[in-house]
Amino acid sequence: xxxxxxxxxxxxxxxxLVSIFYLIQxxxxxxxxxxxxxxxxxxxxxxxxMIPLLLIYIRVNPRITMYVMVSCIYLxxxxxxxxxxxxVNFLFMWLALPLSAIYQSYxxxxxxxxxxxxxxxYAFFFHRDAIFTNVETEDLTYFVMFGIFITIFLLTFIYxxxxxxxxxxxxxxxxxxxxxxxxxxxxxxxxxxxxxKAQSMAILFIDMNGFKKVNDTYGHEVGDQLLEKxxxxxxxxxxxxxxxxxxxxDEFVILASNIDRSNVEGIMERARAALEKPILINQRxxxxxxSIGSSYTKEVAHADLExxxxxxxxxxxxxxxxx
Numbered sequence: 001x002x003x004x005x006x007x008x009x010x011x012x013x014x015x016x017l018v019s020i021f022y023l024i025q026x027x028x029x030x031x032x033x034x035x036x037x038x039x040x041x042x043x044x045x046x047x048x049x050m051i052p053l054l055l056i057y058i059r060v061n062p063r064i065t066m067y068v069m070v071s072c073i074y075l076x077x078x079x080x081x082x083x084x085x086x087x088v089n090f091l092f093m094w095l096a097l098p099l100s101a102i103y104q105s106y107x108x109x110x111x112x113x114x115x116x117x118x119x120x121x122y123a124f125f126f127h128r129d130a131i132f133t134n135v136e137t138e139d140l141t142y143f144v145m146f147g148i149f150i151t152i153f154l155l156t157f158i159y160x161x162x163x164x165x166x167x168x169x170x171x172x173x174x175x176x177x178x179x180x181x182x183x184x185x186x187x188x189x190x191x192x193x194x195x196x197k198a199q200s201m202a203i204l205f206i207d208m209n210g211f212k213k214v215n216d217t218y219g220h221e222v223g224d225q226l227l228e229k230x231x232x233x234x235x236x237x238x239x240x241x242x243x244x245x246x247x248x249x250d251e252f253v254i255l256a257s258n259i260d261r262s263n264v265e266g267i268m269e270r271a272r273a274a275l276e277k278p279i280l281i282n283q284r285x286x287x288x289x290x291s292i293g294s295s296y297t298k299e300v301a302h303a304d305l306e307x308x309x310x311x312x313x314x315x316x317x318x319x320x321x322x323x
Contacts, residue, residue, distance in 0.1 A: 007062035010103055014069055015052060017099060018076075021092075022049075044079040048072040070100050070108060074115045081119065085127035093119055094150070101154045104161055113151030120147060177224055178231040180252065181245035189243050189255055190305045198257040201303060202264045202296045205312035206234075206271065207320060208250035209289045218284065225281050226288065233277070237270040253309060261296055268292045291320035 022045050026038055052072055055065040077093040093116065100112035120143050123131050132139075173185035181189070193201055208230070215223040227250065234244050234252070243255040256267060275290035293315025295308040 004062055007066060007103065008056070008059065011052070011056050011062055011065050011069055014073075014099060014102060015049075015056060018073060019049070021095070025092075040083050041080070044076055044083075048076050048079075066103055066105070066108065067111075070096070070112060070115075073099070074112075074119065078119060078122070081123050081127065081131075085123065085130040087131050090120075090123050090131050093123075094147075097147075097150060098154065101158060104158050106155055106158060109151060109154050109158065113147060113154075116150075117144060117147045120144070175246040178227050178246055180231045180235075181243050183245065183247060186243065186245040186253060186255060187305060190303075193255075193257050194300055194303065198300050200257065200259060200296065200298045201300050201308070202254075202256045202259060202267075202294055203305075203308040203312045204254040204256070204264070204268060204271070204292055204294045205309065205316045206252040206254070206275075206290045206292050207316055208275070209291055209320070211250040211288055214286055214288065218281075218286070222281050222284070222286070226279060226286055229279050229281070230275060230288075233274040234271055237274050238267070242267070247309075253312070264294050264296055268294060291316050293317070293319055 022041070026041055030038055049072065052065060052069040055068055073096045074093075077089070077096060080089045081093065097109070097112045097116050100108050121140075124135075124140055124143065128135070173181060173188075175182050190201070211223065211226070214226055227246075231244065231246070231252075234254075238244060238254065239256070241257065245253045245255070247253055254267065254271070256264065259267075271292055272290060275288065279286045279288075293312045295311035295315065297303050297308065
């Protein structure tokens with residue numbers, strides 16, 4: 001859902017950028033007295049611009065809107081080249097390729113690069129005298145090479161941006177020691193489930209038994225390794241849609257959704273079994289266990305994360321006190 005909302009915002013951003021470009025171009029043509037050209041531009045804009053605007057407004061799948069948006073941009077520039085075959089319109093057409101890169105999609109940049117090359121061939125062979133005066137046929141190779149170079153550059157740029165974003169996401173949403181989610185990721189996932197109107201949610205609060213003794217006996221380095229191995233074990237017994245987060249120290253929370261109470265008990269049993277298995281660290285066998293409490297609700301829309309964590313924490317202490 002977060003990714004969907006981000007793509008929707010990019011659709012809006014691209015539509016605004018293209019609209020600003022269109023308004024500037026119309027203003028310039030009005031200023032130089034090209035009334036006939038302005039009428040054609042207005043016709044093209046409203047015939048092609050209203051389609052993505054409608055899709056954005058009614059919030060159609062943003063990925064579909066993305067492809068429709070870029071397709072309409074290229075159709076708009078094709079119309080400009082067809083009705084007004086001038087060098088400036090040809091150069092403006094190449095703006096569509098870097099604009100499509102705002103989505104950070106390899107596939108879309110490849111589509112945009114191909115469309116730009118096709119329009120370049122169209123302009124060269126059908127409007128050569130108007131756009132490419134004194135340009136020889138063999139010089140077409142340089143235009144093609146230019147398009148390929150720009151496309152490769154944008155693909156490399158997207159790769160670097162994605163790499164940087166992944167690192168930032170890791171820093172922002174993950175515990176640096178164990179790789180489990182942190183409280184920020186827990187809050188966002190909880191809010192996302194509410195927005196998606198999940199049928200039910202459960203919070204499982206886990207507190208390790210005997211972890212302080214491990215730290216005191218073997219040192220914090222062994223304790224850190226133990227936490228890493230425990231997180232790996234817990235992730236192995238959870239479903240893909242479940243989220244494991246470390247709140248701090250040896251306290252963990254599991255967020256599960258769209259499950260029955262019986263499923264909650266099943267998750268707790270699997271988690272306990274995973275935590276109670278002996279762990280070999282630096283040729284030492286370490287034994288720990290975990291006390292687990294839960295909070296469950298079907299009133300997802302009215303649920304409060306901190307309240308559910310507190311309820312699960314209290315249930316965990318009842319279990320821990322009974323040991």
